[in-house]
Amino acid sequence: MLIQLVRIEVKPGHRDTFLEAFTINCEGTRKEPGNLRFDLLCDPEDENKFSVYEIFRDEAALDEHRKTPHYRTCVEMIDPITVGGRRKDFFLPVLVETARD
Amino acid sequence: MLIQLVRIEVKPGHRDTFLEAFTINCEGTRKEPGNLRFDLLCDPEDENKFSVYEIFRDEAALDEHRKTPHYRTCVEMIDPITVGGRRKDFFLPVLVETARD
Numbered sequence: 344m345l346i347q348l349v350r351i352e353v354k355p356g357h358r359d360t361f362l363e364a365f366t367i368n369c370e371g372t373r374k375e376p377g378n379l380r381f382d383l384l385c386d387p388e389d390e391n392k393f394s395v396y397e398i399f400r401d402e403a404a405l406d407e408h409r410k411t412p413h414y415r416t417c418v419e420m421i422d423p424i425t426v427g428g429r430r431k432d433f434f435l436p437v438l439v440e441t442a443r444d
Numbered sequence: 445m446l447i448q449l450v451r452i453e454v455k456p457g458h459r460d461t462f463l464e465a466f467t468i469n470c471e472g473t474r475k476e477p478g479n480l481r482f483d484l485l486c487d488p489e490d491e492n493k494f495s496v497y498e499i500f501r502d503e504a505a506l507d508e509h510r511k512t513p514h515y516r517t518c519v520e521m522i523d524p525i526t527v528g529g530r531r532k533d534f535f536l537p538v539l540v541e542t543a544r545d
Contacts, residue, residue: 369539373541382447382541383538383539383540384447386535387534396497433488434486435485436486437463437466437486438467438484439484439485440483
């Protein structure tokens, strides 16, 4: 199991485009057999700071994810409207549920 | 929906006690009607640094959680073996699944 919290900052004025892109990504990703969790969250103090709590079965599942049209469309849409790169915190599972056991 | 990532550092040599306490807490919490998610995670770089990804229906559900025996037992067990207080990052839900819709 691969668990990461991805942090993304959106440039002011582009929030709607970001949400449009991530809705496409969320809907597609949750149908992937290798994805177990995909939550898009926002910082209560800053509406342009987002985090994505992601769980994939393994590294191979994440690699497959990155080849999907919904991921690629999302990245193409958000790259020009984000501040700096996407920062990632990785975690090991200790006691983890999955939405799709 | 109330979402938080709680960070806890355990004193060296007490990891087993921590895991025992958190297994009690996890099993009990996931049965609470107000809890939607409760994942215990560990830092890949430090086996004594933990994070808990928690989703509760609302503030009232979290208040109920804090009154439960499994929560109180856990806190009693881990308070003496943790370094500093429990740090919390709060999030707003944007596109969030729940394990128990």
